[in-house]
Amino acid sequence: MGWSWQSFRCRRTVATGGVATLLCTVVSVMFLIFAGYKQADTAQNQVTDAWNRVVPLIRQGPLPEILDSGEVSGIQVVDDRGHVVAATRNLAGAPPIASFRAPDTQVTTARVLCPPPGMHGCMTVFSYRVFQPQGPWVLYIAVPTIPWYGQTASLLLAVGVSVLIIAILTGWTYRDLTRAISPVNAIRAELAEITATDLGRRVPVPAKYEEIRYLAETVNDTLDRLEEAYARQRRFTADASHDLRTPVTAMRTRLEEALLHPEDADWPRTAEAVLSSVERLHRLVTDLLSLAQLDARTSLHSDPTDLRRLVATELDHREHRKKIVKDLPESVVIDCDRLRIARLLGNLLDNAERHATSQISVSVRRDPSAAVVEVVDDGAGIATEDRKAVFDRFTRLDAGYARDANGTGLGLAIAREIAMVHGGTLTIEDSDRGARFVLRLPTADRQVPA
Template sequence: MSTWHGCSIRTRLTVVAGAVMALICTAVAVFALVAIREASVEGRTKRLITHAVEMGKQIRHSGVSPRLPLDRRNEAVQVFDPAGTTVAATPGFGAREPPITDLRPDVDSYTIARLCDLHAFPGQCKIVISYPFHKANGVWLLNMAVADVPWYVGPQLLISLAVGWLLLAGVTAAGAYRIVGKTLEPVGAISGKLAQITASDLGHRVPVPKYRDELRDLAEIANRTLDRAQSAVEQQLRFASDASHDLRSPLAAMRVQIDEALMYPQETDWPRTANALLDSVERLQDLVTDLLQIARLDAGISGQRDPVDLTGLVAAELDRRPRRVAVIRHLTPGVMINGERIGLARLLNNLLDNAERHADSAITVILALEAGTAVLEVCDDGEGIAPDQRELVFQRFARLEASRRRDAGGTGLGLPIARQIAETHGGTLTIEDSPRGARFVLRLPGHAAPSADHARTPTKV
């Protein structure tokens, strides 16, 4: 079996095609041999009957004479008078020889049979007829035997069938070998091109066959996969470059502060320097935390999904710490979703931190349930985001000019993480039109709690 699986597909399909054709040819040959043999036996039987009738007629009218055709080739003949005496026979079956067969036909009919190992023909099979006919002095009996048709009918037929079997099986195997080879040529070209692709050179694409078939579909799918792989690698390279840049910034600031403090230790305000270093460490810690979160999301790692009271979660996060601006909430009670509580809390805090960073005086949080969808809106009354930049803010490390002015220490990963968490929960996070400021809208599959009161409860904090 290991040898068989070690052969090429071309060889295996050729062998299978040849074997199948050989089986078909064998079945056809056996069927033809049986049919031809049966036809030959039937024809030989009919001729034997005709000969018996003709000979009985001749003896009835002319009597037994030397002119009686008792020397037919391949035939044995015995003629018995009413007393059972042999009156004529072919050479070797004289008066002292017993009857060729023990068949006892009715006086008004004949009996024919195919018999083997007769005493007169040991080891042979014969077609035997016992034919009674009437003469003036009584009933005479004519026994005749001819050789039965062998299983192979004849050597010429057997040779013809064998040659046809070999030709058909050979032609089928050769044709299958050629056809499979031509069919698999694109596979070889695709394999050769794929072998040239490396992690540092993803620009190659496999050749696409000209015919619209499964191999063309395979080549197109492979090219699309390579496109995605190249995009993913390029995205990872950009991400690594951006991450390295953002990681170097706080480290460089810390190094400069430490070097300056060491150069002038007596003139250094150490508490002030420590606070500055602590700010850089906090920024570095936030950036590392965001990078770890991005890595977990990219790897598809998520916590256990449980039913979550989204209304209670939003209220708890709003109450967890005070904000520098007022927070207006309109929360529909009893909004339930199925998700990871920690990830959802991270998403909500990223939206709230972003809104607080850009708000002038207030943040508005609205939670509602609309046709099986939990809709959470986080709005601020700041400058807002231009329509052509609404997707840009969800790109990693992307920060608009307004964001840099308000908070130079941001990581540029909060909103991308928020969107990715939303998508892992089967939802969406978009920026939609608002009369003033930015309006972030989160949509997640949700449902109402069994005993929820759906009246909105506006609260201002």
């Protein structure tokens, strides 16, 4: 990946470099101020030493013409008439290096001269007034001017160490981030190559960097679910196409046969057969549409509803071929889309009618946490291993197919979706005999309007 200002690695590296530069600058400046202060202190001591050495010679003599410079750069003694009477060897015979004197109220003063006459470079020249019987003499002591950072070597040391620290920190940050980000890049590259037809691939899971490992594992889990959903969707499309084609093929064959010998054809029977296929087609398309609407989670038209009354009405509106045993002791109010819950109940009752031997029991009750509807028949029941599959789209067990070849296998899938969009569940539970479907829906706090 290139070097872009938008990249986390670039920003973090520059930020680290910036912070390191700031810290190094602050520490270096403090160090240099301290070094400069120490240097200035040393120079001051050297000047004091020179003063201590020369003033007794001026006052008590003998004052040699050539003075020992000691650790200072130059010394001159100028008498009351302005003549140089003694100087260090480097200033021997030279005119006075300065002309300023301390004001009358002070014994000493100092100035920076760049350079003083007869000398090189900037010097701090100290002027001392030395009282003599014939008039005040002046003692000039020159030392190199100390910049605020002390010596150049200190400055070079501070700059060198700072640059080294900044380079090490920045380089280390860049290298560490490059290492940390490389698994992310690998995940990104792999994800970019995964397409809808290639959902079997998985992103690499790094052994190091726990957060990135979790990310890769989550991405792989998501890919697992996507692959599963995609396979389910493909199966569904294939099943739907197949089921839609069957009645269309039947109609076509029937019509082609009739048209082959139109004068011999039994047109009313042909029309009846075609109508039956159209009805099946209509049922299938309606079911598919319901599923699509439920999948899209289109808004529910929820109203507070008395579930007991809804179940009773649904039972009253049906023609029963089997005996119905009702157990509807109490009102239970739920918030629901009545049409959809009626559709769910209709599906369960249709199935029970189809599979029951003689009797169907329907009950409504209130659990501590939910409204519960049970539809139990006394048929062959559903084996435990089939209880998950019957809710899949287009799943029909052999027994179901034998009892009604016209079923679409979408009824229970739709019923479970309806339960789920209402925040409830639809399950098959154990029973002494036959199938026992249990619908649980959240109860409502509201009351049913009178």
